Amino acid sequence: xxxxxxxxxxxxxxxSFFVTVAYTAYNVFLxxxxxxxxxxxxxxxxxxxxxxxxxxxxxxxxFNKAGYDDVQKERGRKKLFFIQSxxxxxxxxxxxxxxxxxxxxxxEVDYSEIPAxxxxxxxxxxxxxxxxxxxxxxxxxxxxxxxxxxINFVDALVSVLSLxxxxxxxxxxxxxxxxxxxxxxxxxxxxxxxxxxxxxTLINAVRGLKRESV
Numbered sequence: 052x053x054x055x056x057x058x059x060x061x062x063x064x065x066x067s068f069f070v071t072v073a074y075t076a077y078n079v080f081l082x083x084x085x086x087x088x089x090x091x092x093x094x095x096x097x098x099x100x101x102x103x104x105x106x107x108x109x110x111x112x113x114f115n116k117a118g119y120d121d122v123q124k125e126r127g128r129k130k131l132f133f134i135q136s137x138x139x140x141x142x143x144x145x146x147x148x149x150x151x152x153x154x155x156x157x158x159e160v161d162y163s164e165i166p167a168x169x170x171x172x173x174x175x176x177x178x179x180x181x182x183x184x185x186x187x188x189x190x191x192x193x194x195x196x197x198x199x200x201x202i203n204f205v206d207a208l209v210s211v212l213s214l215x216x217x218x219x220x221x222x223x224x225x226x227x228x229x230x231x232x233x234x235x236x237x238x239x240x241x242x243x244x245x246x247x248x249x250x251x252t253l254i255n256a257v258r259g260l261k262r263e264s265v
Contacts, residue, residue, distance in 0.1 A: 089158045092149035103138045128194035129259045136253040153216040167221040174214045181207035
């Protein structure tokens, strides 16, 4: 765990997978129980995260069971990287509905100040950790690790969107007048940044496929 960065990435991704399963199920329950469109939209987003994480991890397990060496594994990863990059872009598009509902105040928020501050601290930790790992994997020759770290970085940015809304609703009482414009602008900027990351990932995947075919 300490010395092997790639192994550590897959272990934490597997743990994240099970946490996401629980959170997706929780949001599906809320969507059904309270007929909440926001929870339905966010459950779709987390379900897509589950799909791409399970796709990456299952592919890696298949490579190991097949007895591939490092060169064969990376060749297989690059072929899958293109599909994984498309799925990452689909996740970004799935975010349009829930983030729009947040801006329009269609997400129920009933937090006191202490839970809101605790969530802020956790989000800061999450974004710092995801950013460090995102930068660290840029020069790493392992496509599976890159896509997993990209997913974590996107997920951390989504947490920032949610935190922004929670703080505004908790401490400001709602996104009224100028706060509505600020919330909409910052939400769009973060979402656009997420899309840019996914597009760059997709471009790199296409370039990798072209190099393999030469």
